[in-house]
Amino acid sequence: MINILILKIKLTKQMLPVILIMTGMALLFIFIFGKGFSQTYQPIVSLVDEDHSEASQQMSERLMDTNQYIFNVEGLDVGIDKLEKGGVLMVIYIQSGFEESLDTEDIGMNIYIKSSAIEAVSLENKVNFIVTELANNRMFADNFAAGFEGSPITIKATDIYEDVVRLSDEYPANTVLTLKADNTEVAGYDSTKHYFAGFMVFFSLFTIMFGIGTIVDEKQNRVWARQLVGPISQFKMIIANLIGNFILGIAQLTTIVLVAKYAFDIEWGGSIIALLIVLAGFSLAGTALGLFIAGFMNTEQQLGAILPTLVVSTSMLGGCMWPLSIINNKVLLFLADLTPQRWAMQGVEKVIIGNGQIADVLQATGYLVIITVVFLALSIIPYTKMRLND
Amino acid sequence: MNLLTVTNLEKSYKKIKAVKGITFHVKQGEVLGLLGPNGAGKSTTISMIATLLKPDAGEVIYNGTDIVKNPKAIQENLGYVPQEIALYPMLSGKENLMFWGRAYGLKGNTLKKRIEEVSEIIGIADRLKDKVKTYSGGMKRRLNIGVALLHNPELIIMDEPTVGIDPQSRNHILDTVLKLNKQGMTVIYTSHYMEEVEFLCSRICIMDQGEIIAEGSKEELIKQIDGARDLKLRLENYDDTLLAKIEAHPSVVSIEKSDGDIIAKIKQDTQIIKDIVDMINEHGASIMSMDVEEPNLEAVFLQLTGRMLRD
Structure with missing residues (x-):
């Protein structure tokens, strides 16, 4: 097995151009998004408040807490005019009666958008989140007051609403806390970090998948068959290839992380170790997926045609190009769950956006390990078939 | 063993x-x-x-x-x-x-x-x-x-x-x-x-x-193929009656013309060459060249399958 590992390392020279190009591409995009955009680009948003209520004020304050946008408080006509001329990303129009509408299903608020840019979608999600939170707080106050009906104590919901809001901020109630936990990506979403995490995962998967694709070359040249004739078991051959490629993948990802950190001053969030743990899981899962695919391919031409399509489509599906929070289709979300990129992105974002630690990436890494085991088990089918029905 | x-x-x-x-x-x-x-x-x-x-x-x-x-x-x-x-x-x-x-x-x-x-x-x-x-x-x-x-x-x-x-x-x-x-x-x-x-x-x-x-x-x-060999002849002043006479010999399997040559497939028989030369002389034909090709595996394959090895 060590013999095959040494061989794989020697053969890495063959792949050096691909590795260098993919690493360079990932670093280039990280540099562009990490340095070029993140510190200078803040979209401008028109905020129109016609309600002038406590709720609309809270809405405005919470939106402004997001440092990624510049909010101009102005009239609706001015805002729409700017939107049409491309001067603002979005107009958030809080209509008169907004506060009362929070008790109904018809919220008194309109959002005007011209582009479907990721920043606009992200802000729209945030607006929805805040509205839900405000509505929940009001509902909680109403229910609390209703609980005292018929008792000697009289409590009006409007009297305690302020306290509920204060308490929900200081000591978030379970419901709100759950919402925040489920919407980390939306609540504190940083699209530039999402982009460079996405590019890192996307480009490194190319190297990982093409790395394991050397098996197809070995099959084509009958080297694989020749190894099968020898005393090495096929299981050991597969595991050696898996380990060799895993090392290649994690080496590339570590290089990207370290070069980006020390050469471009990219902030990788809470814990580099946590980041590397999730990336190790991703390298393993990507390798297992590549192994499975390579089992069905007979020529490098076939692999060359299939792999880019597969990597690009699963990367789109898995959230490398845009956050999965903007997707509602359950089928797409289910398919996304099957891709290694989806869990890699979740883990990476927890670290670099949510300042997550090792414990925060264990779930994503666990899913990546499950994907590894599943694809490794499925790989038995093509490789066994290859041996017995060559 | x-x-x-x-x-x-x-x-x-x-x-x-x-x-x-x-x-x-x-x-x-x-x-x-x-x-x-x-x-x-x-x-x-x-x-x-x-x-x-x-x-x-x-x-x-x-x-x-x-x-x-x-x-x-x-x-x-x-x-x-x-x-x-x-x-x-x-x-x-x-x-x-x-x-x-x-x-x-x-x-x-x-x-x-x-x-x-x-x-x-x-x-x-x-x-x-x-x-x-x-x-x-x-x-x-x-x-x-x-x-x-x-x-x-x-x-x-x-x-x-x-x-x-x-x-x-x-x-x-x-x-x-x-x-x-x-x-x-x-x-x-x-x-x-x-x-x-x-x-x-x-x-x-x-x-x-x-x-x-x-x-x-x-x-x-x-x-297995009775040691069949090819006898390649180039003759002058002959006609088909001579070929028919040669083919009738018990040790001749077949005879055919190919690019001016006559190829007779003959069995392993020490007398056969002498018999054929006698027949040619009696007929008044002249022998320009004569070549006996030793039997090989190609001939075996041809005889067994009717095809050449590299067909």
Whole structure:
């Protein structure tokens, strides 16, 4: 097995151009998004408040807490005019009666958008989140007051609403806390970090998948068959290839992380170790997926045609190009769950956006390990078939 | 003593029956040739012996063990030379030999010594450090064989090892096979080149359409077709009555005209040549040239199948 590992390392020279190009591409995009955009680009948003209520004020304050946008408080006509001329990303129009509408299903608020840019979608999600939170707080106050009906104590919901809001901020109630936990990506979403995490995962998967694709070359040249004739078991051959490629993948990802950190001053969030743990899981899962695919391919031409399509489509599906929070289709979300990129992105974002630690990436890494085991088990089918029905 | 016994071996690919219940054996220390045209089932047969393919039916007994059930029994003692050049072109010859040597459990000085010995045998000692991709076709073929010799196998299977190479490299390979056999190595050699099989093999199985249609030494196989030879004549002043008279001779199998020549297929008979010359003289015709072609395996194959080996 060590013999095959040494061989794989020697053969890495063959792949050096691909590795260098993919690493360079990932670093280039990280540099562009990490340095070029993140510190200078803040979209401008028109905020129109016609309600002038406590709720609309809270809405405005919470939106402004997001440092990624510049909010101009102005009239609706001015805002729409700017939107049409491309001067603002979005107009958030809080209509008169907004506060009362929070008790109904018809919220008194309109959002005007011209582009479907990721920043606009992200802000729209945030607006929805805040509205839900405000509505929940009001509902909680109403229910609390209703609980005292018929008792000697009289409590009006409007009297305690302020306290509920204060308490929900200081000591978030379970419901709100759950919402925040489920919407980390939306609540504190940083699209530039999402982009460079996405590019890192996307480009490194190319190297990982093409790395394991050397098996197809070995099959084509009958080297694989020749190894099968020898005393090495096929299981050991597969595991050696898996380990060799895993090392290649994690080496590339570590290089990207370290070069980006020390050469471009990219902030990788809470814990580099946590980041590397999730990336190790991703390298393993990507390798297992590549192994499975390579089992069905007979020529490098076939692999060359299939792999880019597969990597690009699963990367789109898995959230490398845009956050999965903007997707509602359950089928797409289910398919996304099957891709290694989806869990890699979740883990990476927890670290670099949510300042997550090792414990925060264990779930994503666990899913990546499950994907590894599943694809490794499925790989038995093509490789066994290859041996017995060559 | 039989080193390998193959009994009723069968293999199908979907509806195509590639090997149809063949039976043969390989004696310790012999070179057995599997001769047949492309598609005869030779490669499928040796892939089953090499444990690469699982037969649909039949058994392959190696040193008393059924290797269909227990492939490990043969794997460590088998050297396999595939038809393709199964090497890593980006590595040097030495790196290739080291990888395959280690794959068979060789290490340290033993491996180093074997690499030196094998590279001498195959004649690439001076190019060991060069990348395989820079080798000529013949050198790649020789290294392809060398890889299979490293662990000093008891049995070596060579699947058309001389395809697409120059005559010089081919001769080198054939000499190497003979040398190895003299050292005690048992060889199964497949080819569709009759001359190679005739030159190398002590016993030959002729395969066609998944079956062994004849088996034995070269002499035994030729005997099976009554030692038929071709008598090639170029005559002047003759007509068809002379040809009819020659064809009527009991030792003449057939007669035909080809590009001005007359080719008579004749049986092994010491008198026949003299009889034909007498007939020509009696007829008043003149003999411009006469050539007797000794019977070969091509003739055997032709007689048994009605086709040429390379059809």
